[in-house]
Amino acid sequence: MTHVLTLNSGEQLHYQLAHRQRRSVGLKITATGLVVHAPKRISQAELEGIIAQKADWVRKKLAAMLANQVPAMRWQHGEALLFLGQNMTLAIAHDLQSKAVVHEPGFLFVALPQPQDAKLVARKVILWYKKQALQDFTRRLEIFSSKLGANFASLTLSNAGSRWGSCNSRKEIRLNWRLLQAPPHIINYVVCHELAHLKEMNHSAKFWAIVASLCPDYKMAEKELKSLSATLHRI
Numbered sequence: 001m002t003h004v005l006t007l008n009s010g011e012q013l014h015y016q017l018a019h020r021q022r023r024s025v026g027l028k029i030t031a032t033g034l035v036v037h038a039p040k041r042i043s044q045a046e047l048e049g050i051i052a053q054k055a056d057w058v059r060k061k062l063a064a065m066l067a068n069q070v071p072a073m074r075w076q077h078g079e080a081l082l083f084l085g086q087n088m089t090l091a092i093a094h095d096l097q098s099k100a101v102v103h104e105p106g107f108l109f110v111a112l113p114q115p116q117d118a119k120l121v122a123r124k125v126i127l128w129y130k131k132q133a134l135q136d137f138t139r140r141l142e143i144f145s146s147k148l149g150a151n152f153a154s155l156t157l158s159n160a161g162s163r164w165g166s167c168n169s170r171k172e173i174r175l176n177w178r179l180l181q182a183p184p185h186i187i188n189y190v191v192c193h194e195l196a197h198l199k200e201m202n203h204s205a206k207f208w209a210i211v212a213s214l215c216p217d218y219k220m221a222e223k224e225l226k227s228l229s230a231t232l233h234r235i
């Protein structure tokens with residue numbers, strides 16, 4: 001059930017209240033907002049006093065969550081997609097046959113017999129991304145591995161939830177195809193990071209020195225990648 005708490009400042013806090021078999025009051029921020037878990041016997045006044053004390057924390061967490069919320073992709077005509085950090089508009093057209101996806105500056109053209117079928121549109125576009133990612137990442141790996149003077153064995157595209165890349169002792173590199181949406185300097189950073197593992201299979205100071213030699217602005221790129229993460233996982 002949703003409750004509203006009016007703070008001394010006049011500000012209103014909305015929260016979902018659930019009574020639980022517990023001794024203390026627990027607050028958490030979920031996708032739907034503030035959820036309060038309270039012991040069964042607590043009075044409303046006591047409960048509201050505790051929530052009011054944590055108002056700053058709640059405000060901060062809610063703001064952070066809103067900033068990270070990215071609207072879900074609906075795969076409709078006119079929606080925005082990202083490619084190497086640039087916006088492109090998804091243009092979906094009806095055609096009697098499913099056509100190859102065409103990329104022109106600012107646009108991605110998709111034509112198929114079922115233009116309303118979001119799943120089919122998504123599948124076509126994601127296949128296109130993967131194909132481009134394989135070409136793009138291979139080229140970057142080749143450039144930076146020759147700078148580094150170490151060879152990688154293979155590149156595989158990954159679909160991992162949170163990892164952007166990996167490199168194992170067999171020198172096999174995996175990179176998340178979603179990175180192709182990111183600006184080039186961020187892709188370069190991930191490529192350099194994984195290549196540096198060819199020489200150092202750890203995250204030691206020596207490892208970061210190798211990353212820095214290939215990619216001097218890696219710290220900025222790493223931060224940017226973190227803040228972009230939710231956006232890149234939209235598809």
Ligand SMILES: [Zn+2]
Pocket residue numbers: 193197202203
């Ligand atoms: Zn690493």
